[in-house]
Amino acid sequence: MGRYILHRTGAAIATLIAASIIIFAFIHLIPGDPVYVMLGDGATPDQVAALRQRLGLDEPVIAQYFIWAGNALQGDLGQSVFFDTPVTQVIAEGAETSILLALITMVWIVGFGIPVGVLAAVRQGRWIDQGLSGLAMLLASVPTFWVGLYLILIFAAGLGWFPSSGYPSIFEEGGLSNLRYLVLPSLALAAPNAALILRLTRASMLDVSREDYVRTARAKGIRPSRVVVRHILRNALLAVVSAFGFTFAALISEAVVTETVFALPGVGRTVVQSILRRDYPVIQGVILIIVCLYLVINLLVDLSYRLLDPRVELE
Amino acid sequence: MTGAHTTDPILSVNDLVVAVAGRIKIVRGVSFDIAPGEILGLVGESGCGKSMTSLAAMGLLPPAIGVTKGRILLGGTDITRLAPHERVERGCGRIAMIFQEPMTSLNPVLRIGDQIEEAIRVHDPDVVPAVRARELLDMVRIPDAAHQLSAFPHELSGGMRQRVMIAIALACRPSVLIADEPTTALDVTVQRQVLGLIRELCDTLDMGVLFITHDLGVVAQLADRVAVMYAGGLVETGDVVPLFAAPLHPYTAGLMGCLPDPDSDDPLLATIPGSAPRPDEVGDGCPFAPRCPRVADICRRGAVPVRHTDTGQAVRCHFPLNGEAST
Numbered sequence: 001m002g003r004y005i006l007h008r009t010g011a012a013i014a015t016l017i018a019a020s021i022i023i024f025a026f027i028h029l030i031p032g033d034p035v036y037v038m039l040g041d042g043a044t045p046d047q048v049a050a051l052r053q054r055l056g057l058d059e060p061v062i063a064q065y066f067i068w069a070g071n072a073l074q075g076d077l078g079q080s081v082f083f084d085t086p087v088t089q090v091i092a093e094g095a096e097t098s099i100l101l102a103l104i105t106m107v108w109i110v111g112f113g114i115p116v117g118v119l120a121a122v123r124q125g126r127w128i129d130q131g132l133s134g135l136a137m138l139l140a141s142v143p144t145f146w147v148g149l150y151l152i153l154i155f156a157a158g159l160g161w162f163p164s165s166g167y168p169s170i171f172e173e174g175g176l177s178n179l180r181y182l183v184l185p186s187l188a189l190a191a192p193n194a195a196l197i198l199r200l201t202r203a204s205m206l207d208v209s210r211e212d213y214v215r216t217a218r219a220k221g222i223r224p225s226r227v228v229v230r231h232i233l234r235n236a237l238l239a240v241v242s243a244f245g246f247t248f249a250a251l252i253s254e255a256v257v258t259e260t261v262f263a264l265p266g267v268g269r270t271v272v273q274s275i276l277r278r279d280y281p282v283i284q285g286v287i288l289i290i291v292c293l294y295l296v297i298n299l300l301v302d303l304s305y306r307l308l309d310p311r312v313e314l315e
Numbered sequence: 316m317t318g319a320h321t322t323d324p325i326l327s328v329n330d331l332v333v334a335v336a337g338r339i340k341i342v343r344g345v346s347f348d349i350a351p352g353e354i355l356g357l358v359g360e361s362g363c364g365k366s367m368t369s370l371a372a373m374g375l376l377p378p379a380i381g382v383t384k385g386r387i388l389l390g391g392t393d394i395t396r397l398a399p400h401e402r403v404e405r406g407c408g409r410i411a412m413i414f415q416e417p418m419t420s421l422n423p424v425l426r427i428g429d430q431i432e433e434a435i436r437v438h439d440p441d442v443v444p445a446v447r448a449r450e451l452l453d454m455v456r457i458p459d460a461a462h463q464l465s466a467f468p469h470e471l472s473g474g475m476r477q478r479v480m481i482a483i484a485l486a487c488r489p490s491v492l493i494a495d496e497p498t499t500a501l502d503v504t505v506q507r508q509v510l511g512l513i514r515e516l517c518d519t520l521d522m523g524v525l526f527i528t529h530d531l532g533v534v535a536q537l538a539d540r541v542a543v544m545y546a547g548g549l550v551e552t553g554d555v556v557p558l559f560a561a562p563l564h565p566y567t568a569g570l571m572g573c574l575p576d577p578d579s580d581d582p583l584l585a586t587i588p589g590s591a592p593r594p595d596e597v598g599d600g601c602p603f604a605p606r607c608p609r610v611a612d613i614c615r616r617g618a619v620p621v622r623h624t625d626t627g628q629a630v631r632c633h634f635p636l637n638g639e640a641s642t
Contacts, residue, residue: 211419212414212416212419212420213419213420213421213422213423215375215414215420216414216420216421216422216430216480216483217422217433218375218398218399218400219373219375219399219411219412219484220399220433220434220437220438220483220486220487221399221400221402221403221408221434221437221438221487222400222433222434222437223400224398224400230425230433231422231425234422234424234425235422235423235424238424308424309423309424310423310424310467310469311423311424311467311469
C-alpha cells in the first residue's frame with residue numbers, strides 16, 4: 001500500500017509539473033504582447049514597463065517559469081492586475097461559495113444518484129424503473145443553465161421557497177441559514193451529474209447481478225436485500241467510484257455557468273470576470289488550483305478503489 | 316422414469332417442465348429420484364436442459380424462465396418454485412449447489428471466510444461461524460485453513476476455489492448437493508481430486524448428489540446411476556454398470572460411440588450426424604428421430620412410452636437396442 005501511494009503521488013506530481021508548464025506558457029502563447037493585451041491600446045510606455053517588470057516578463061523565459069513556480073510552491077500566485085491584490089486573496093474570496101456549492105452538490109449526487117440507481121436496478125423493467133430512467137435521461141440531456149433558470153422560475157419566482165440569486169457568507173448575518181441560497185444552484189449543478197451517477201449505478205448493478213457469484217450468494221439462502229447490498233451494490237460501486245473523478249471535472253466547468261446564472265460570488269465567476277478583464281495572473285492561479293484539486297481527487301479515487309477492490313495490485 | 320430403490324428418495328423430481336416466458340419448453344417432463352448417499356449423473360450435450368433442471372431444483376432459475384408443471388420434493392417437502400431464502404424460512408433449505416466456474420463463482424471483494432460464514436449464519440445459527448468455517452475448510456482438504464479464511468478468491472487456484480465452493484455448499488448442511496459440471500474448468504489432476512472429494516463427502520455425510528456433466532468418463536468413474544438427457548427430456552436411466560455395458564437408447568449408444576476407443580484403428584472419432592433440435596423445434600414424437608439410425612414412422616407420431624428392463628434400466632424408445640426391454 002505504501003509503495004502504491006508513493007507511486008501514484010509521484011505520477012500526480014509529474015502531471016502537476018507538466019500542467020504548470022502549460023499554464024505558465026499560456027501567457028506567452030496568446031498572440032501579441034501580454035502587457036499590451038492587458039493594458040489596452042491607450043497604455044503609456046511607463047505603464048507598460050512597470051507592468052512588464054511587475055510580472056517579471058523582462059527575465060529570460062526559463063527563469064520566469066522557475067520564479068513563478070517557486071513562488072506558487074510558497075503559496076504566492078502573484079498579484080491581480082485588476083484588483084492589485086494577491087491572487088490568492090482574490091481566489092479565497094470566492095472559495096467559500098465554491099467549496100460549499102461543490103459539497104452540497106456532491107451530497108445531492110451521492111444521496112440521490114446511488115440509492116435511486118439501486119432502486120431502478122432492483123425494479124428493473126417495472127414502471128418505477130422506466131420512470132426513473134426516463135427522468136435521468138431528461139436531466140442528463142438538458143443543460144445546467146436551463147435547469148437553473150427553470151428552478152429559479154418555479155421555486156424562487158413562483159413558489160418563493162428559495163432565494164434566486166446571490167450568497168451572503170455563512171459567517172455573516174443569517175449564519176447557516178444562508179445555505180438556502182445554495183439550494184437551487186446546487187440542485188441545478190447536481191441534476192446532470194446525479195442523473196449520470198444514477199444511470200451508471202443502475203447499469204453497473206444490472207451487470208453485476210448477472211455475475212456467477214451473485215447466483216452463489218442467492219444459493220446460500222441469504223435474504224435478497226442482503227444479496228443486493230453486500231454482493232451486488234458493493235461490486236457495482238467500483239465502477240461508480242471511478243466515475244467520481246470525471247464527475248468532479250464536469251462539476252468545475254458547470255460550476256462556472258451555474259455561478260453566473262445564480263450570480264454567486266464563487267471562483268467560477270471570478271474566472272469569467274478575470275477572463276473579461278484579461279487578469280492573467282488570476283486565471284493562471286485558478287487553473288493551477290483546479291489542476292491540483294483534480295489530481296488530489298483522482299488520487300483519492302484511485303486509493304479508495306484499492307481499498308474497495310482487493311484485486312487491484314499494489315504496483 | 317425412476318429406477319428401483321430400496322431407500323426413500325431424498326430428492327424427487329416429478330414430471331418437471333421448465334419453460335421460457337411460459338411457452339418455449341426447455342425441460343419437458345423430467346422425473347428422477349436420488350437416494351441418500353447416491354450420486355446420480357445427469358448427462359447430455361450442452362443446451363439439452365441439464366443446467367435448467369438443476370437450477371429449477373435449486374430455485375435459481377433466471378427471471379424469464381419458470382417451472383410450469385411438475386413437483387420437486389426434498390425429503391418429502393414440496394420445494395417447487397421456492398427461492399433458496401424462502402426454503403430457509405420454511406425450514407426446507409437443505410439443498411446446495413456448486414457451479415461450473417470456480418473462477419467467477421466467488422465474490423471477488425469478500426474474504427473466503429466471510430463468504431463461508433455468511434452461509435453458516437443462515438443455515439447453522441447455533442454454531443460459532445469462524446470455528447465451523449475452519450472445520451469446513453478442513454473437510455474439503457484445504458491446507459492451512461486458518462490462513463486461507465482471510466484470503467481473497469483471486470489468491471487461490473481454480474481447484475482451491477472449487478473446494479471453497481464445496482465448503483460453502485456444505486455450510487448449508489445439505490441433504491442434497493447439486494454439482495453442475497464442477498470439474499469442467501479444472502486441470503485433469505485437480506479434476507480427479509475434486510471428484511474424489513465429492514464421492515467421499517457423499518458417502519460420509521450420506522448426501523444425495525445430482526452430478527451434471529457432459530463427460531461420460533466422469534460419470535462412469537463417479538456416479539451410481541445415470542440419467543441421459545436429450546432435447547429437454549430424459550431418454551434413458553439406469554445403474555451405471557449395466558447402462559455403460561449395454562446402452563438401450565440409440566442416443567446413449569451414439570454418445571458412447573463418441574468416446575475415443577484406444578483399441579480402434581479408426582483415427583476419426585465417431586459423431587452423431589445432425590444436431591440437437593432447438594427447444595421450439597421439438598414436436599410430439601421422439602426428439603431424436605431426425606438423427607436416429609433406427610427411426611421408423613411410429614417414432615415421429617405421439618409420445619414415446621417408457622420401457623423397463625430387469626436390470627433396472629428405463630428407456631424412452633420404440634426400438635431399444637437390446638430388444639428385450641418391455642413396456
